[in-house]
Amino acid sequence: MQKQAKTLKTTDFGSKTAQFKECILPAQSVLILTHDYPDPDCIASAFGISHLCSFWGVPSPVISFGGFVGRAENRAMVRFLDIAMVPFVLIDVKEFEKIILVDSFPGKGNISLPAPVVVDAVIDHHPAPPDGNIRCFQDIRNNIGATSTLITKYLLEAGCPIPSKLATALFYGIKTDTGDMRRDVSSFDLDCYKYLFGLIDHQLLSYIEYPDRDVEFFRLLHRATQSAVSYENLGYIHLGSVSTPDYVAEMADLFHSLEKIEWMISSGIFRNQIFFSIRSKNKNTAGIQAEQLVRLLGGSGGGHGRAAAGRVQILPDETANNKMEHFEIVFKRLFKIEDVQPEKLI
Ligand SMILES: [Mn+2]
Numbered sequence: 001m002q003k004q005a006k007t008l009k010t011t012d013f014g015s016k017t018a019q020f021k022e023c024i025l026p027a028q029s030v031l032i033l034t035h036d037y038p039d040p041d042c043i044a045s046a047f048g049i050s051h052l053c054s055f056w057g058v059p060s061p062v063i064s065f066g067g068f069v070g071r072a073e074n075r076a077m078v079r080f081l082d083i084a085m086v087p088f089v090l091i092d093v094k095e096f097e098k099i100i101l102v103d104s105f106p107g108k109g110n111i112s113l114p115a116p117v118v119v120d121a122v123i124d125h126h127p128a129p130p131d132g133n134i135r136c137f138q139d140i141r142n143n144i145g146a147t148s149t150l151i152t153k154y155l156l157e158a159g160c161p162i163p164s165k166l167a168t169a170l171f172y173g174i175k176t177d178t179g180d181m182r183r184d185v186s187s188f189d190l191d192c193y194k195y196l197f198g199l200i201d202h203q204l205l206s207y208i209e210y211p212d213r214d215v216e217f218f219r220l221l222h223r224a225t226q227s228a229v230s231y232e233n234l235g236y237i238h239l240g241s242v243s244t245p246d247y248v249a250e251m252a253d254l255f256h257s258l259e260k261i262e263w264m265i266s267s268g269i270f271r272n273q274i275f276f277s278i279r280s281k282n283k284n285t286a287g288i289q290a291e292q293l294v295r296l297l298g299g300s301g302g303g304h305g306r307a308a309a310g311r312v313q314i315l316p317d318e319t320a321n322n323k324m325e326h327f328e329i330v331f332k333r334l335f336k337i338e339d340v341q342p343e344k345l346i
């Protein structure tokens with residue numbers, strides 16, 4: 001049965017758009033940052049804000065992120081929708097008058113911006129207010145399913161035309177962050193999803209949703225299948241070393257569809273860190289569990305009710321194996337399955 005979309009009373013998008021404009025203009029150089037290893041929602045949000053800034057007369061806004069785009073769908077999105085992005089290592093933040101952060105907030109541990117650099121504006125939908133320093137604008141609504149929804153509202157309020165490729169990006173951002181309108185969704189997400197559907201390039205969307213995959217994907221799928229175990233209704237896969245942390249989230253989504261599984265946890269090691277993802281079908285505490293996990297293990301993480309993620313640092317005096325053992329002990333304690341024997345899932 002489809003869950004009733006949450007109805008929100010907040011309809012202050014007009015005043016928020018005006019405040020945002022006042023914060024940014026009359027800048028001549030704008031840097032738009034997403035979180036590291038960007039997902040479709042933050043890529044689309046940055047693309048939308050870049051378009052809005054251009055519409056307001058800012059010459060050539062720059063989109064940047066730490067890490068890289070790993071998942072095949074996301075690489076196809078960037079390629080087919082012509083989204084220009086610059087790796088953060090090539091950016092000199094001093095060259096920009098304004099810095100805008102989308103789909104994350106300062107101090108969260110998943111952006112590459114050094115802590116002393118103050119962000120001018122933040123637009124996000126993750127829980128918990130920011131304790132980071134924000135100079136002139138923030139719009140953080142944890143009851144909305146995707147930052148792309150907020151950006152769509154801003155574009156509409158500003159009277160800014162939404163070209164087909166941008167509409168396709170925003171639509172895909174909303175679609176993926178809400179699991180196709182299945183999780184953490186509000187009525188605003190549904191409204192924007194329907195509105196954008198009329199503007200998107202359906203053929204390009206199809207190229208993005210069904211991309212060509214490299215052989216590494218199938219190697220990881222095999223490894224995930226071999227490692228999959230269940231502790232009652234909690235499934236767990238460990239991918240070992242991965243070439244991109246995106247695989248951890250991707251395999252979590254895929255294996256979470258297994259019947260009779262309520263929770264799915266996946267982990268993988270990338271550059272001396274354990275990346276993990278948590279998915280839930282019916283519980284609303286994935287983000288809380290991720291926060292507790294990193295509090296106990298050291299690292300950063302969080303997320304939404306049904307989808308969350310984090311990373312745990314492997315310190316110089318620790319081995320990856322020891323840290324993984326510790327990781328497993330801690331998540332079993334959190335989910336109260338210490339005494340449950342694992343069963344092979346597949
Ligand atoms: Mn998001």
